[in-house]
Amino acid sequence: MHRTTPTARTPGRRTYLLAVAGLAVVIAAITWVVCSWSPESSTASTASAHMSRQGHHGPPGAADGVVPDGVTVFDDTTPAVTRLDPDLLKALRRAATAAADDGLAFHVNSGWRSPSYQNRLLREAVAKYGSEDEAARWVATAETSPHVSGDAVDLGRSAATAWLSEHGAEHGLCQIYENEPWHYELRPEATDHGCPRRYADPTQDPRTRQ
The missing domain is CATH 1.20.5 (Single alpha-helices involved in coiled-coils or other helix-helix interfaces)
Incomplete structure (x- = not known):
């Protein structure tokens, strides 16, 4: 086959x-x-x-004006202190030097703030107090706040602010608002004429009505 x-x-x-x-x-x-x-x-x-x-995420930090615990007016590294108006900072340090003789230190709770940090504080105040009108009694807008311009400082502790209420005018430092005994600004004329009359709260301050 x-x-x-x-x-x-x-x-x-x-x-x-x-x-x-x-x-x-x-x-x-x-x-x-x-x-x-x-x-x-x-x-x-x-x-x-x-x-x-x-840095468009996360909470504000020192670069925005947040102050770590224990910072005094003599700090040279914290932006909340170093970015204050130079004349205000000099007056604070002169007063703090005088107060040191009484065993007191001027601690900074808040000083210069960035606009974004200021706006965040305002939003938190609205949430806390329930309305923009009530929040305005405690926190100004970024456009009107003297903290943003570096012209205001919130001081602690109570003994230090009590000392300033008595001696602050001698150094041109004045409490501006009745409801904020910790809030101080520079008023150079106070050394000769005393501090001006205080506003009840920031809503009475013409600067906040802009």
């Missing part, structure tokens, strides 16, 4: 099939890379990095 020998698969056809398979793998890899580096993902990553560099 005559036996027919099967036809062998030629090397050319096998090479062709391998090339097609390889090309498919390359195309899949390119597709994955393109999708991974799409303009949308690149833009999002860039924006995220920019926000991180600009």
Whole structure:
């Protein structure tokens, strides 16, 4: 009986099939890379990095005017102190030097503040007091606050503010608001004429009505 020998698969056809398979793998890899580096993902990553560099997240810190515990008017590193008006800071340090003879130190609870920090405090005051009108008795806007301009300081502790209420005018330092015995500003004329009459609260201050 005559036996027919099967036809062998030629090397050319096998090479062709391998090339097609390889090309498919390359195309899949390119597709994955393109999708991974799409303009949308690149833009999002860039924006995220920019926000991180600009500090547009998280609570305010020392750079915004937050004051760590224990800071006095003699601190030379905390922005809340160093960014105060130079004349105000000099007056505070002169007064603090005099008060030291009575064993007192002028601690800074708040001084200069960034506009964003001031606005945050105002939002918190609205939430605490229940209305913008009531909050305005305690916190001014960033546009009108003397803290933002570096012209006001909130001092502690009670013994220090009591000392200032008696001797502050001698150094040109005056309590401005009846409801804020810790809030002091520079009034140079007070050394000769005494401190001006206090406002009941910030809403009575013409500067806050701008």
